[in-house]
Amino acid sequence: MLSTAYLYGCICAGLVATTLVIVIDRSSIQMLKGLVSTGSTDGLSRLQRIYLSVYLSAMMADWLQGPFVYALYASYGFSREDNATLFVAGFGSSAIFGTFIGSMADKYGRRRFAALYCVLYFLSCLTKHFKSLGMLLIGRLTGGIATSLLFSVFDSWLVSEHNARGYGSEQLSGSFSIAFFGNSLVAIAAGEVGQFTADLVELTPLVGSIHYGGYTGPFVAANCFLVLCLALMMSSWSENYGQTAKEAAMEQTKDRGFMGAVNLVMAQPLILLCGTVCSLFESSMFIFVFNWTPVLMKAGEPDPPFGHIFAGFMIFCMLGSRLFSMAVHSITNERIGMYTLCLAALCHASILFVDSEAVHLLAFFVFEMCVGMYFPMMGTMKGQIVPESKRSTIYNLYRVPLNAIVVLTLICKFGEGVSFCVRRSGTQGVLCVDKEAVAHGHSSDVQ
Incomplete structure (x- = not known):
């Protein structure tokens, strides 16, 4: 059993490291000052504030659910197999509907x-x-569709607005970095708020199968943030599309929508390699999401503080996003990706080959730091490589093999050890693909 002192010691170490990186990286301080200054006339800062107010509300709603989904199902008395069935339904709906919902967003509007x-x-x-x-x-099922939208249309809206206003890849990298920094902050808050709401009232039946209290509390809080997100979005975001009317008219004789995106991915090696990296790494991340909670739950022992542990994960995510922000000025985006994925693979290996709960928890934290570096790196890479006209469609195409890998892992009912083996294989595969992508380089016509 992990000691409380060790758990909170790791979390405090992550906080100290994050603070040091922010202090050392002066560009981060300047960017944060510009972001919080509501009187700033800088167009980029205004765009970032408009985007982040909506995006972080959406992410807060998502993060509030994460640590408590498995625990809620378990509190209802469902078995691990039932849990796997429910998770398969979510990832399966994301894979099925994600194949065409992205093209609909490009056509009818990202907002x-x-x-x-x-x-x-x-x-x-x-x-x-x-x-x-x-x-x-x-x-x-509805949550799976929503997840596809969360991880495609929000990024697509931001990239489109950057392009429309003439901002370059450096500004885009900065926006993604600050977005993931803020994302980590709200995730930390979500862990604590979720734990607080889960502890307020015990799980209690209301009428028939309807319950309130217990682990339903975080989902009530999530709905409050979804209402806030919708209100902010409708009042501040403009609509943008994958194609203008002129571009759509010019492409009437060509493949469009879903099949047009598939043909484009297969025809452009960099777009295909980028999607392979996304699918392999992010599938390993979602397998981790399913397994970390049951790994820490021991029979006959009280549940660990999931909210606090999740907050620790997000502190290390925040550390990763600031390390990316500091490194991107001196190291290419692709090299940062290779180093990040190598470290993630080592984390998975340590879980497989070292039988120590303390080492496992530390590996979890370091892996989350890698996740914090991965998302701004990948957001920048996709922004440079994926064409604007089919951005949401291709982003959702990237999620199809991702969801297939996760669903296969859950259907096969692998134990934690085999699941972590799959994750390690995935990150090792990403390393091979990422090396190939670096070897190809970015040709100007693809950018």
């Missing part, structure tokens, strides 16, 4: 589909009050 994210996730959170496998399955 409109970001609003749809809020509605679908709100419905998903409502179903968590039902001790019914059928209702929970419906919630996983």
